[in-house]
Amino acid sequence: xxxxxxxxxxxxxxxxxxxxxxxxxxxxxxxxxxxxxxxxxxxxxxxxxxxxxxxxxxxxxxxxxxxxxxxxxxxxxxxxxxxxxxxxxxxxxxxxxxxxxxxxxxxxxxxxxxxxxxxxxxxxxxxxxxxxxxxxxxxxxxxxxxxxxxxxxxxxxxxxxxxxxxxxxxxxxxxxxxxxxxxxxxxxxxxxxxxxxxxxxxxxxxxxxxxxxxxxxxxxxxxxxxxxxxxxxxxxxxxxxxxxxxxxxxxxxxxxxxxxxxxxxxxxxxxxxxxxxxxxxxxxxxxxxxxxxxxxxxxxxxxxxxxxxxxxxxxxxxxxxxxxxxxxxxxxxxxxxxxxxxxxxxxxxx
Amino acid sequence: xxxxxxxxxxxxxxxxxxxxxxxxxxxxxxxxxxxxxxxxxxxxxxxxxxxxxxxxxxxxxxxxxxxxxxxxxxxxxxxxxxxxxxxxxxxxxxxxxxxxxxxxxxxxxxxxxxxxxxxxxxxxxxxxxxxxxxxxxxxxxxxxxxxxxxxxxxxxxxxx
Numbered sequence: 236x237x238x239x240x241x242x243x244x245x246x247x248x249x250x251x252x253x254x255x256x257x258x259x260x261x262x263x264x265x266x267x268x269x270x271x272x273x274x275x276x277x278x279x280x281x282x283x284x285x286x287x288x289x290x291x292x293x294x295x296x297x298x299x300x301x302x303x304x305x306x307x308x309x310x311x312x313x314x315x316x317x318x319x320x321x322x323x324x325x326x327x328x329x330x331x332x333x334x335x336x337x338x339x340x341x342x343x344x345x346x347x348x349x350x351x352x353x354x355x356x357x358x359x360x361x362x363x364x365x366x367x368x369x370x371x372x373x374x375x376x377x378x379x380x381x382x383x384x385x386x387x388x389x390x391x392x393x394x395x396x397x398x399x400x401x402x403x404x405x406x407x408x409x410x411x412x413x414x415x416x417x418x419x420x421x422x423x424x425x426x427x428x429x430x431x432x433x434x435x436x437x438x439x440x441x442x443x444x445x446x447x448x449x450x451x452x453x454x455x456x457x458x459x460x461x462x463x464x465x466x467x468x469x470x471x472x473x474x475x476x477x478x479x480x481x482x483x484x485x486x487x488x489x490x491x492x493x494x495x496x497x498x499x500x501x502x503x504x505x506x507x508x509x510x511x512x513x514x515x516x517x518x519x520x521x522x523x524x525x526x527x528x529x530x531x532x533x534x535x536x537x538x539x540x541x542x543x544x545x546x547x548x549x550x551x552x553x554x555x556x557x558x559x560x561x562x563x564x565x566x567x568x569x570x571x572x573x574x575x576x577x578x579x580x581x582x583x584x585x
Numbered sequence: 586x587x588x589x590x591x592x593x594x595x596x597x598x599x600x601x602x603x604x605x606x607x608x609x610x611x612x613x614x615x616x617x618x619x620x621x622x623x624x625x626x627x628x629x630x631x632x633x634x635x636x637x638x639x640x641x642x643x644x645x646x647x648x649x650x651x652x653x654x655x656x657x658x659x660x661x662x663x664x665x666x667x668x669x670x671x672x673x674x675x676x677x678x679x680x681x682x683x684x685x686x687x688x689x690x691x692x693x694x695x696x697x698x699x700x701x702x703x704x705x706x707x708x709x710x711x712x713x714x715x716x717x718x719x720x721x722x723x724x725x726x727x728x729x730x731x732x733x734x735x736x737x738x739x740x741x742x743x744x745x
Contacts, residue, residue, distance in 0.1 A: 273613035496639030529688030559610035
Protein backbone atom coordinates (compact mmCIF):
# COMPACT_ATOMS: atom_id res chain seq x y z
CA UNK A 236 0.00 0.00 0.00
CA UNK A 237 2.91 2.33 0.67
CA UNK A 238 3.95 1.84 -2.92
CA UNK A 239 0.49 2.71 -4.16
CA UNK A 240 0.46 5.84 -1.99
CA UNK A 241 3.88 6.77 -3.33
CA UNK A 242 2.80 6.33 -6.90
CA UNK A 243 -0.47 8.13 -6.40
CA UNK A 244 1.55 10.97 -4.93
CA UNK A 245 3.53 11.02 -8.14
CA UNK A 246 0.28 11.04 -10.05
CA UNK A 247 -0.76 14.11 -8.12
CA UNK A 248 2.47 15.74 -9.17
CA UNK A 249 1.72 14.89 -12.78
CA UNK A 250 -1.78 16.27 -12.45
CA UNK A 251 -0.57 19.53 -11.01
CA UNK A 252 2.12 19.80 -13.64
CA UNK A 253 -0.31 19.58 -16.53
CA UNK A 254 -2.95 21.77 -14.92
CA UNK A 255 -0.93 24.84 -15.81
CA UNK A 256 -1.64 26.54 -12.51
CA UNK A 257 1.12 25.32 -10.24
CA UNK A 258 3.85 24.02 -12.50
CA UNK A 259 6.21 26.91 -11.85
CA UNK A 260 6.56 26.15 -8.14
CA UNK A 261 9.26 23.66 -7.22
CA UNK A 262 7.85 20.36 -6.10
CA UNK A 263 9.37 19.26 -2.81
CA UNK A 264 8.50 15.62 -3.18
CA UNK A 265 10.04 15.38 -6.62
CA UNK A 266 13.14 17.23 -5.40
CA UNK A 267 13.38 14.94 -2.37
CA UNK A 268 13.31 11.86 -4.58
CA UNK A 269 15.87 13.36 -6.90
CA UNK A 270 18.35 14.66 -4.35
CA UNK A 271 17.73 12.94 -1.03
CA UNK A 272 16.24 9.48 -1.50
CA UNK A 273 19.50 7.91 -2.72
CA UNK A 274 20.96 8.21 0.77
CA UNK A 275 17.92 8.67 3.03
CA UNK A 276 15.53 6.29 1.18
CA UNK A 277 12.09 7.16 -0.12
CA UNK A 278 10.45 7.43 3.29
CA UNK A 279 13.51 8.74 5.12
CA UNK A 280 14.26 5.36 6.70
CA UNK A 281 18.03 5.89 6.30
CA UNK A 282 20.67 4.25 4.19
CA UNK A 283 24.03 5.83 3.58
CA UNK A 284 22.42 8.89 5.15
CA UNK A 285 20.88 9.17 8.60
CA UNK A 286 17.19 8.45 9.17
CA UNK A 287 14.88 11.43 8.85
CA UNK A 288 12.71 10.42 11.75
CA UNK A 289 9.55 12.30 12.56
CA UNK A 290 10.68 12.73 16.15
CA UNK A 291 13.89 14.32 14.99
CA UNK A 292 12.15 16.61 12.54
CA UNK A 293 9.83 17.72 15.33
CA UNK A 294 12.86 18.91 17.32
CA UNK A 295 14.23 21.29 14.74
CA UNK A 296 13.33 24.48 12.93
CA UNK A 297 12.72 24.85 9.22
CA UNK A 298 15.71 27.17 9.14
CA UNK A 299 17.90 24.40 10.57
CA UNK A 300 16.75 21.98 7.87
CA UNK A 301 17.23 24.55 5.12
CA UNK A 302 20.71 25.37 6.35
CA UNK A 303 21.59 21.68 6.65
CA UNK A 304 20.58 21.04 3.05
CA UNK A 305 22.46 24.11 1.89
CA UNK A 306 25.67 23.55 3.87
CA UNK A 307 25.70 19.77 4.23
CA UNK A 308 28.04 18.21 6.74
CA UNK A 309 31.62 18.70 5.55
CA UNK A 310 33.50 15.43 5.85
CA UNK A 311 30.42 13.45 6.93
CA UNK A 312 29.03 12.33 3.56
CA UNK A 313 26.03 14.72 3.44
CA UNK A 314 26.85 17.00 0.50
CA UNK A 315 26.18 20.73 0.36
CA UNK A 316 23.39 21.35 -2.14
CA UNK A 317 24.62 24.75 -3.19
CA UNK A 318 23.02 24.62 -6.62
CA UNK A 319 19.46 24.33 -5.38
CA UNK A 320 17.55 27.60 -5.25
CA UNK A 321 16.09 28.90 -2.00
CA UNK A 322 12.65 28.01 -3.34
CA UNK A 323 13.75 24.43 -4.03
CA UNK A 324 15.32 24.01 -0.58
CA UNK A 325 12.17 25.46 0.95
CA UNK A 326 10.04 23.04 -1.05
CA UNK A 327 12.01 20.04 0.22
CA UNK A 328 11.60 21.21 3.81
CA UNK A 329 7.88 21.78 3.25
CA UNK A 330 7.60 18.26 1.85
CA UNK A 331 9.42 16.81 4.88
CA UNK A 332 7.01 18.67 7.17
CA UNK A 333 3.96 17.40 5.31
CA UNK A 334 5.20 13.83 5.17
CA UNK A 335 6.16 13.70 8.83
CA UNK A 336 3.13 15.72 9.95
CA UNK A 337 5.41 17.74 12.18
CA UNK A 338 5.63 21.42 12.86
CA UNK A 339 8.82 23.27 13.46
CA UNK A 340 10.17 24.56 16.71
CA UNK A 341 11.25 28.09 15.92
CA UNK A 342 14.26 28.81 18.10
CA UNK A 343 15.25 32.29 19.21
CA UNK A 344 18.53 33.49 17.77
CA UNK A 345 19.60 34.83 21.17
CA UNK A 346 23.02 33.30 21.96
CA UNK A 347 23.53 31.36 25.16
CA UNK A 348 26.13 32.85 27.47
CA UNK A 349 28.10 30.38 29.56
CA UNK A 350 31.48 29.36 30.90
CA UNK A 351 33.05 27.23 28.16
CA UNK A 352 35.87 26.07 30.45
CA UNK A 353 33.38 24.65 32.94
CA UNK A 354 31.41 23.32 29.98
CA UNK A 355 34.52 21.42 28.91
CA UNK A 356 34.67 19.71 32.28
CA UNK A 357 31.00 18.75 32.04
CA UNK A 358 31.46 17.59 28.46
CA UNK A 359 34.29 15.28 29.51
CA UNK A 360 32.09 13.85 32.25
CA UNK A 361 28.80 13.44 30.37
CA UNK A 362 29.23 13.70 26.60
CA UNK A 363 32.65 12.51 25.54
CA UNK A 364 31.72 8.83 25.57
CA UNK A 365 29.35 9.24 22.63
CA UNK A 366 30.45 12.44 20.91
CA UNK A 367 34.21 11.98 21.31
CA UNK A 368 36.80 14.42 22.61
CA UNK A 369 36.69 16.48 19.44
CA UNK A 370 32.89 16.36 19.11
CA UNK A 371 33.07 14.37 15.89
CA UNK A 372 31.07 11.41 17.19
CA UNK A 373 32.35 7.99 18.09
CA UNK A 374 32.17 4.75 16.15
CA UNK A 375 33.01 3.42 12.75
CA UNK A 376 31.36 4.59 9.61
CA UNK A 377 29.66 7.74 8.54
CA UNK A 378 26.14 6.55 8.06
CA UNK A 379 23.79 3.78 8.93
CA UNK A 380 23.70 1.70 5.77
CA UNK A 381 20.97 -0.63 6.86
CA UNK A 382 22.40 -3.75 5.29
CA UNK A 383 25.61 -3.52 7.27
CA UNK A 384 26.32 -3.99 10.93
CA UNK A 385 26.84 -0.87 12.94
CA UNK A 386 27.99 -0.36 16.49
CA UNK A 387 25.26 2.25 16.91
CA UNK A 388 21.99 2.27 15.03
CA UNK A 389 22.58 5.95 14.53
CA UNK A 390 26.00 7.47 14.89
CA UNK A 391 26.16 10.19 17.52
CA UNK A 392 25.92 13.57 15.87
CA UNK A 393 29.11 15.33 14.96
CA UNK A 394 28.47 18.38 17.08
CA UNK A 395 31.75 19.96 16.04
CA UNK A 396 30.90 19.78 12.35
CA UNK A 397 30.89 23.26 10.80
CA UNK A 398 27.67 22.44 8.93
CA UNK A 399 25.93 21.54 12.18
CA UNK A 400 27.27 24.52 14.12
CA UNK A 401 26.25 26.93 11.37
CA UNK A 402 22.75 25.43 11.26
CA UNK A 403 21.94 24.84 14.93
CA UNK A 404 21.27 27.91 17.06
CA UNK A 405 22.40 27.88 20.70
CA UNK A 406 18.82 27.58 21.89
CA UNK A 407 18.36 24.36 19.92
CA UNK A 408 21.51 22.80 21.36
CA UNK A 409 20.32 23.90 24.79
CA UNK A 410 16.95 22.24 24.32
CA UNK A 411 18.42 18.97 23.06
CA UNK A 412 20.63 18.75 26.16
CA UNK A 413 17.57 19.48 28.30
CA UNK A 414 15.13 17.00 26.79
CA UNK A 415 17.41 14.60 24.91
CA UNK A 416 16.57 12.89 21.65
CA UNK A 417 14.82 9.59 22.04
CA UNK A 418 15.07 8.99 18.32
CA UNK A 419 18.85 8.70 18.47
CA UNK A 420 19.46 7.54 22.03
CA UNK A 421 20.55 10.93 23.37
CA UNK A 422 19.43 11.08 27.02
CA UNK A 423 17.89 14.04 28.78
CA UNK A 424 20.23 15.83 31.18
CA UNK A 425 17.41 17.73 32.86
CA UNK A 426 17.83 15.95 36.16
CA UNK A 427 21.63 15.80 36.07
CA UNK A 428 22.59 19.34 35.11
CA UNK A 429 21.50 22.74 36.30
CA UNK A 430 20.40 25.53 33.96
CA UNK A 431 23.81 27.13 34.39
CA UNK A 432 25.60 23.86 33.68
CA UNK A 433 23.67 23.45 30.45
CA UNK A 434 24.50 27.01 29.41
CA UNK A 435 28.18 26.25 30.06
CA UNK A 436 27.92 23.10 27.98
CA UNK A 437 26.36 25.00 25.09
CA UNK A 438 29.18 27.54 25.30
CA UNK A 439 31.71 24.71 25.08
CA UNK A 440 29.96 23.09 22.11
CA UNK A 441 29.93 26.47 20.39
CA UNK A 442 33.69 26.72 21.00
CA UNK A 443 34.15 23.87 18.52
CA UNK A 444 33.75 26.55 15.86
CA UNK A 445 37.33 27.55 16.63
CA UNK A 446 38.54 23.99 16.07
CA UNK A 447 40.37 23.45 12.80
CA UNK A 448 39.19 20.54 10.66
CA UNK A 449 41.33 17.48 11.11
CA UNK A 450 41.46 16.83 7.37
CA UNK A 451 44.12 18.75 5.55
CA UNK A 452 43.29 20.50 2.30
CA UNK A 453 45.11 19.13 -0.70
CA UNK A 454 47.56 21.24 -2.61
CA UNK A 455 46.04 23.29 -5.40
CA UNK A 456 48.36 21.75 -7.98
CA UNK A 457 47.56 18.12 -7.14
CA UNK A 458 46.28 16.04 -10.04
CA UNK A 459 43.67 13.24 -9.98
CA UNK A 460 46.34 10.75 -11.07
CA UNK A 461 50.09 10.36 -10.90
CA UNK A 462 51.97 9.59 -14.10
CA UNK A 463 55.42 8.04 -13.77
CA UNK A 464 57.93 7.15 -16.43
CA UNK A 465 59.46 3.70 -16.19
CA UNK A 466 63.14 3.15 -16.94
CA UNK A 467 62.27 -0.42 -17.97
CA UNK A 468 60.54 -1.97 -20.95
CA UNK A 469 56.82 -2.79 -20.85
CA UNK A 470 57.07 -6.41 -19.71
CA UNK A 471 59.68 -5.71 -17.05
CA UNK A 472 57.62 -2.83 -15.69
CA UNK A 473 54.51 -5.01 -15.43
CA UNK A 474 56.44 -7.72 -13.64
CA UNK A 475 58.09 -5.23 -11.29
CA UNK A 476 54.73 -3.75 -10.36
CA UNK A 477 53.35 -7.19 -9.56
CA UNK A 478 56.37 -8.08 -7.47
CA UNK A 479 56.11 -4.84 -5.52
CA UNK A 480 52.37 -5.38 -4.93
CA UNK A 481 52.94 -8.92 -3.73
CA UNK A 482 55.58 -7.65 -1.35
CA UNK A 483 53.05 -5.17 0.02
CA UNK A 484 50.54 -7.97 0.73
CA UNK A 485 48.11 -7.23 -2.08
CA UNK A 486 46.30 -9.96 -3.95
CA UNK A 487 46.76 -9.51 -7.69
CA UNK A 488 43.89 -10.21 -10.09
CA UNK A 489 44.40 -11.41 -13.66
CA UNK A 490 45.70 -8.68 -15.96
CA UNK A 491 43.09 -6.72 -17.81
CA UNK A 492 43.86 -4.78 -20.96
CA UNK A 493 42.48 -1.25 -21.03
CA UNK A 494 40.40 -1.94 -24.14
CA UNK A 495 39.53 -5.53 -23.22
CA UNK A 496 35.87 -6.32 -23.70
CA UNK A 497 35.33 -3.13 -25.69
CA UNK A 498 36.64 -4.47 -28.96
CA UNK A 499 37.58 -7.82 -30.50
CA UNK A 500 40.70 -9.68 -29.42
CA UNK A 501 42.53 -8.87 -32.68
CA UNK A 502 42.05 -5.12 -32.38
CA UNK A 503 42.72 -4.69 -28.69
CA UNK A 504 45.86 -2.77 -27.73
CA UNK A 505 48.00 -5.24 -25.79
CA UNK A 506 50.48 -2.59 -24.68
CA UNK A 507 48.04 -0.97 -22.23
CA UNK A 508 47.38 -3.15 -19.24
CA UNK A 509 45.75 -2.62 -15.87
CA UNK A 510 47.36 -4.47 -12.99
CA UNK A 511 44.47 -4.81 -10.55
CA UNK A 512 44.97 -5.62 -6.93
CA UNK A 513 43.27 -5.70 -3.59
CA UNK A 514 43.82 -6.32 0.09
CA UNK A 515 40.44 -7.73 1.12
CA UNK A 516 40.99 -7.11 4.78
CA UNK A 517 41.55 -3.42 4.12
CA UNK A 518 38.76 -3.27 1.55
CA UNK A 519 36.22 -4.80 3.90
CA UNK A 520 37.03 -2.22 6.53
CA UNK A 521 36.81 0.58 4.00
CA UNK A 522 33.43 -0.53 2.65
CA UNK A 523 32.05 -0.21 6.17
CA UNK A 524 33.23 3.36 6.19
CA UNK A 525 32.17 4.20 2.64
CA UNK A 526 29.74 1.83 0.89
CA UNK A 527 30.02 3.70 -2.42
CA UNK A 528 33.68 2.81 -2.80
CA UNK A 529 32.87 0.53 -5.73
CA UNK A 530 32.89 3.54 -8.04
CA UNK A 531 36.69 3.53 -7.84
CA UNK A 532 37.37 -0.19 -7.38
CA UNK A 533 39.41 -2.25 -7.88
CA UNK A 534 42.75 -0.61 -7.20
CA UNK A 535 44.62 -0.47 -10.46
CA UNK A 536 47.95 0.64 -11.82
CA UNK A 537 47.79 1.12 -15.58
CA UNK A 538 50.96 0.51 -17.53
CA UNK A 539 51.09 1.85 -21.08
CA UNK A 540 53.69 1.73 -23.80
CA UNK A 541 53.58 4.97 -25.75
CA UNK A 542 54.73 5.67 -29.27
CA UNK A 543 58.51 5.51 -29.33
CA UNK A 544 58.61 2.83 -26.67
CA UNK A 545 58.25 5.08 -23.62
CA UNK A 546 56.57 3.20 -20.77
CA UNK A 547 54.42 5.08 -18.28
CA UNK A 548 52.54 4.07 -15.16
CA UNK A 549 49.28 5.82 -14.31
CA UNK A 550 48.16 5.62 -10.70
CA UNK A 551 45.06 7.19 -9.16
CA UNK A 552 45.81 9.94 -6.66
CA UNK A 553 44.01 8.70 -3.57
CA UNK A 554 44.36 12.04 -1.82
CA UNK A 555 42.26 13.71 -4.50
CA UNK A 556 39.73 10.92 -5.02
CA UNK A 557 39.02 10.40 -1.33
CA UNK A 558 37.87 13.99 -0.99
CA UNK A 559 35.15 13.47 -3.59
CA UNK A 560 33.30 11.26 -1.10
CA UNK A 561 33.02 14.00 1.56
CA UNK A 562 34.02 11.40 4.11
CA UNK A 563 36.80 12.33 6.53
CA UNK A 564 37.35 8.80 7.76
CA UNK A 565 38.05 7.64 4.25
CA UNK A 566 40.34 10.60 3.65
CA UNK A 567 42.44 9.69 6.67
CA UNK A 568 42.83 6.10 5.51
CA UNK A 569 43.58 6.94 1.91
CA UNK A 570 46.07 9.64 2.76
CA UNK A 571 48.03 6.87 4.48
CA UNK A 572 47.45 4.43 1.60
CA UNK A 573 48.80 6.97 -0.85
CA UNK A 574 52.19 6.47 0.79
CA UNK A 575 51.93 2.71 0.17
CA UNK A 576 51.20 3.33 -3.50
CA UNK A 577 54.17 5.68 -3.78
CA UNK A 578 56.46 3.04 -2.28
CA UNK A 579 55.16 0.43 -4.75
CA UNK A 580 55.88 2.70 -7.71
CA UNK A 581 59.30 3.59 -6.34
CA UNK A 582 60.14 -0.10 -6.05
CA UNK A 583 58.76 -0.97 -9.49
CA UNK A 584 60.64 1.80 -11.27
CA UNK A 585 64.02 1.45 -9.55
CA UNK B 586 -10.88 2.72 -11.18
CA UNK B 587 -10.36 0.01 -13.75
CA UNK B 588 -7.07 -1.88 -13.49
CA UNK B 589 -5.78 -0.81 -16.89
CA UNK B 590 -6.54 2.85 -16.22
CA UNK B 591 -4.94 2.62 -12.79
CA UNK B 592 -1.82 1.09 -14.30
CA UNK B 593 -1.63 3.84 -16.88
CA UNK B 594 -1.88 6.54 -14.24
CA UNK B 595 0.61 4.79 -11.99
CA UNK B 596 3.08 4.50 -14.84
CA UNK B 597 2.69 8.21 -15.44
CA UNK B 598 3.47 8.81 -11.80
CA UNK B 599 6.57 6.63 -11.97
CA UNK B 600 7.81 8.52 -15.02
CA UNK B 601 7.43 11.79 -13.19
CA UNK B 602 9.57 10.65 -10.29
CA UNK B 603 12.34 9.09 -12.36
CA UNK B 604 15.32 11.29 -11.62
CA UNK B 605 18.90 10.53 -10.76
CA UNK B 606 20.57 12.76 -8.23
CA UNK B 607 23.72 14.66 -9.10
CA UNK B 608 25.40 15.78 -5.90
CA UNK B 609 28.57 17.30 -7.35
CA UNK B 610 31.03 14.41 -7.31
CA UNK B 611 28.61 11.49 -7.27
CA UNK B 612 25.59 10.57 -9.32
CA UNK B 613 23.21 8.37 -7.35
CA UNK B 614 19.82 6.79 -7.76
CA UNK B 615 17.78 4.56 -5.50
CA UNK B 616 15.72 1.87 -7.19
CA UNK B 617 13.01 0.00 -5.30
CA UNK B 618 13.91 -3.48 -6.57
CA UNK B 619 16.40 -6.23 -5.73
CA UNK B 620 19.93 -5.64 -6.96
CA UNK B 621 20.19 -8.86 -8.97
CA UNK B 622 17.32 -7.69 -11.19
CA UNK B 623 18.36 -4.04 -11.31
CA UNK B 624 21.79 -5.12 -12.56
CA UNK B 625 20.18 -6.52 -15.70
CA UNK B 626 18.36 -3.25 -16.33
CA UNK B 627 21.62 -1.35 -15.90
CA UNK B 628 23.46 -3.50 -18.42
CA UNK B 629 20.61 -3.16 -20.92
CA UNK B 630 20.46 0.61 -20.59
CA UNK B 631 24.24 0.96 -20.86
CA UNK B 632 24.11 -0.86 -24.19
CA UNK B 633 21.10 1.14 -25.35
CA UNK B 634 23.22 4.25 -24.82
CA UNK B 635 25.78 2.93 -27.29
CA UNK B 636 28.33 1.59 -24.81
CA UNK B 637 29.76 -1.90 -24.58
CA UNK B 638 29.77 -3.67 -21.23
CA UNK B 639 33.43 -4.66 -20.85
CA UNK B 640 33.05 -6.78 -17.76
CA UNK B 641 31.35 -7.25 -14.45
CA UNK B 642 33.27 -7.17 -11.19
CA UNK B 643 31.90 -9.28 -8.34
CA UNK B 644 33.15 -7.29 -5.37
CA UNK B 645 31.18 -9.36 -2.86
CA UNK B 646 32.30 -12.61 -4.48
CA UNK B 647 35.94 -11.84 -3.82
CA UNK B 648 35.24 -10.94 -0.22
CA UNK B 649 33.14 -14.05 0.37
CA UNK B 650 36.03 -16.14 -0.94
CA UNK B 651 38.07 -14.69 1.89
CA UNK B 652 35.44 -15.45 4.49
CA UNK B 653 33.78 -12.06 4.75
CA UNK B 654 30.05 -11.65 5.06
CA UNK B 655 29.01 -9.29 2.32
CA UNK B 656 26.02 -7.92 0.45
CA UNK B 657 25.38 -8.14 -3.27
CA UNK B 658 27.83 -5.70 -4.78
CA UNK B 659 28.70 -5.49 -8.44
CA UNK B 660 30.58 -3.02 -10.57
CA UNK B 661 29.65 -2.74 -14.23
CA UNK B 662 32.54 -1.59 -16.46
CA UNK B 663 31.64 -0.15 -19.81
CA UNK B 664 32.85 2.17 -22.51
CA UNK B 665 33.28 2.98 -26.18
CA UNK B 666 36.56 1.85 -27.63
CA UNK B 667 36.99 5.02 -29.70
CA UNK B 668 36.62 7.19 -26.64
CA UNK B 669 39.02 5.07 -24.62
CA UNK B 670 41.58 5.30 -27.42
CA UNK B 671 41.13 9.06 -27.71
CA UNK B 672 41.68 9.48 -23.99
CA UNK B 673 44.65 7.13 -23.73
CA UNK B 674 46.35 8.94 -26.61
CA UNK B 675 45.66 12.54 -25.67
CA UNK B 676 44.94 12.46 -21.93
CA UNK B 677 46.79 9.43 -20.50
CA UNK B 678 46.28 10.83 -17.00
CA UNK B 679 42.62 9.95 -17.36
CA UNK B 680 42.96 6.24 -18.09
CA UNK B 681 42.62 5.42 -14.40
CA UNK B 682 38.96 6.45 -14.72
CA UNK B 683 38.22 4.30 -17.76
CA UNK B 684 36.33 2.23 -18.60
CA UNK B 685 33.43 4.00 -16.89
CA UNK B 686 31.92 2.05 -14.01
CA UNK B 687 28.66 1.91 -12.13
CA UNK B 688 28.45 0.39 -8.65
CA UNK B 689 25.30 -1.65 -8.05
CA UNK B 690 24.85 -1.93 -4.30
CA UNK B 691 22.14 -3.92 -2.51
CA UNK B 692 20.38 -2.29 0.40
CA UNK B 693 17.96 -4.99 1.52
CA UNK B 694 15.27 -5.14 -1.19
CA UNK B 695 16.36 -1.90 -2.79
CA UNK B 696 19.35 -1.00 -4.89
CA UNK B 697 21.62 1.96 -4.85
CA UNK B 698 23.28 2.91 -8.11
CA UNK B 699 26.33 5.08 -7.80
CA UNK B 700 28.86 6.43 -10.21
CA UNK B 701 31.63 8.96 -10.00
CA UNK B 702 30.48 12.11 -11.77
CA UNK B 703 32.89 12.56 -14.71
CA UNK B 704 32.51 16.30 -14.29
CA UNK B 705 34.39 16.00 -11.00
CA UNK B 706 37.43 15.68 -13.25
CA UNK B 707 36.60 18.78 -15.30
CA UNK B 708 38.43 21.33 -13.09
CA UNK B 709 41.68 19.43 -13.69
CA UNK B 710 41.41 19.48 -17.47
CA UNK B 711 40.60 22.87 -19.01
CA UNK B 712 40.85 21.44 -22.55
CA UNK B 713 37.55 22.28 -24.26
CA UNK B 714 37.22 19.01 -26.17
CA UNK B 715 37.68 17.03 -23.00
CA UNK B 716 35.21 19.22 -21.09
CA UNK B 717 32.64 18.34 -23.73
CA UNK B 718 33.47 14.64 -23.43
CA UNK B 719 33.16 14.70 -19.66
CA UNK B 720 29.83 16.49 -19.98
CA UNK B 721 28.58 13.86 -22.43
CA UNK B 722 29.52 11.06 -20.09
CA UNK B 723 27.74 12.78 -17.24
CA UNK B 724 24.66 13.28 -19.37
CA UNK B 725 24.66 9.62 -20.43
CA UNK B 726 25.11 8.38 -16.89
CA UNK B 727 22.19 10.44 -15.61
CA UNK B 728 20.13 9.20 -18.54
CA UNK B 729 21.06 5.56 -17.80
CA UNK B 730 20.03 5.92 -14.18
CA UNK B 731 16.76 7.55 -15.16
CA UNK B 732 16.10 4.81 -17.71
CA UNK B 733 16.62 2.15 -15.08
CA UNK B 734 14.29 3.88 -12.66
CA UNK B 735 11.61 4.21 -15.32
CA UNK B 736 11.97 0.59 -16.41
CA UNK B 737 11.82 -0.65 -12.83
CA UNK B 738 8.82 1.60 -12.16
CA UNK B 739 7.01 0.18 -15.17
CA UNK B 740 7.80 -3.36 -13.99
CA UNK B 741 6.47 -2.65 -10.50
CA UNK B 742 3.30 -1.15 -11.93
CA UNK B 743 2.76 -4.09 -14.27
CA UNK B 744 3.12 -6.49 -11.34
CA UNK B 745 0.34 -4.82 -9.35
